[in-house]
Amino acid sequence: MPIRQNILIAVDAVVFGYMNANLHVLLVKRKGSTFHKEWALVGGFVLDDEPLTTAVKRELKEETGVQLDYLEQLFTFGDTVDRDPRSRVISVAYFGLINSSKIVPIGDTDAMDAKWYPVNELPDLAFDHSEILNSALDRLRAKLTYQPIGFDLLPNEFLFSELEQLYVTLLGKDIDRRNFRKKIMSFGFLEETSLFKQKKSGRPAKLFRFNDLKYRELESKGIYFDL
Amino acid sequence: MPIRQNILIAVDAVVFGYMNANLHVLLVKRKGSTFHKEWALVGGFVLDDEPLTTAVKRELKEETGVQLDYLEQLFTFGDTVDRDPRSRVISVAYFGLINSSKIVPIGDTDAMDAKWYPVNELPDLAFDHSEILNSALDRLRAKLTYQPIGFDLLPNEFLFSELEQLYVTLLGKDIDRRNFRKKIMSFGFLEETSLFKQKKSGRPAKLFRFNDLKYRELESKGIYFDL
């Protein structure tokens, strides 16, 4: 094949985690020459014989050590020819969610170069990474209405109020507690456990668990949440 | 930047058109060495300083002369390292729709190398193009439930029965004529014209037109069609 191109291909990951009743994104502090010490999404160049998804997972592991519960392709950014000042780079962006119980609280010490940032307190980002992050946020909110995404963000066992709070945070509007409970329960993919969690004050609350089997059944038929 | 990659980047387009009460895809007959004379999606390599969308449009123009009414990024195929036998190629696939009234009936003569194929009579395709086409079909059907896609496929003025027929074809199930009409009309983005179309037999039918303004309004709020 006689063709010669001078375009590089990279992958970037927008990984969301939910902690302290807030949505967070995983960012890394760059060390190379360009955008030195600025915050950016996790990502890097794809190896010649490496599938794209392998590349994202490798970068995530190398740069932050996190392991994902959910990963999907988001969008390929290649309409802006100079999005990387060094050379033309096309980036395949991925969108990931991590279960709160698996979150390793990296970067709360300043020694690390990876950190969970609350989405409402983001720093300026390198390259066009803000744009990428924004499309990921749009996707997240859209998914919320047709997939019970909460379950990939919450720990394996959680309070109903935590699920509700997550929806409130992500949708940015209030929810009627009774109606929400009725709706979620009607899907049948939530199980009550017999465990309770004692909070500092107030009545102890039941812990719930997600039933994957029931969920996969429904998923194939297509669910629709309005809220 | 010291990095060197040996990966090529291409774009491919899955373009749908609706004619003779059937969904069609635009295919081209390959002429190069690999997959010579086999049918494939329209596509080709991206130029070094060319935005991705420009590349797809250029290829479409060069190979078939069609001009699209709707184009969106579909998916980037790069998990299979040997999808192109010659070299590693990552392909950014696009999904397009064309208005019936703009369809140039290429390829009904055998001299041409581009042709509209009905989706239920597809030939074998080169590379992993069947897979790409299938994801485009999935996307098309999914979009149908939250966007009035019919309007990008039908001519500017059309019969209600044509719109209905389009949904029947794409969804593969029957629709109640009265309920369908009520639902579509309730959105308010369809306008009656005062024109009539006389068919060979039967009562003449009103022609309808799509009101873009009203549609864009609704689109931002999010529409939902069940059907």
Next chain:
DNA sequence: CCAAAAGTGTTGTGGTTACACCCATGA
């Protein structure tokens, strides 16, 4: 007057919304 396609309403049902009070606990 027959064939062909267009056009048109009503009713039952099930889901969604709106809404407010009691319960269990720790301090």
Next chain:
DNA sequence: TCATGGGTGTAACCACAACACTTTTGG
């Protein structure tokens, strides 16, 4: 006993599904 958050039911309303006959034209 008070503060805090957890848990629950009902009634009005609206959207959807099911269903069949009449109208207009050409042959």
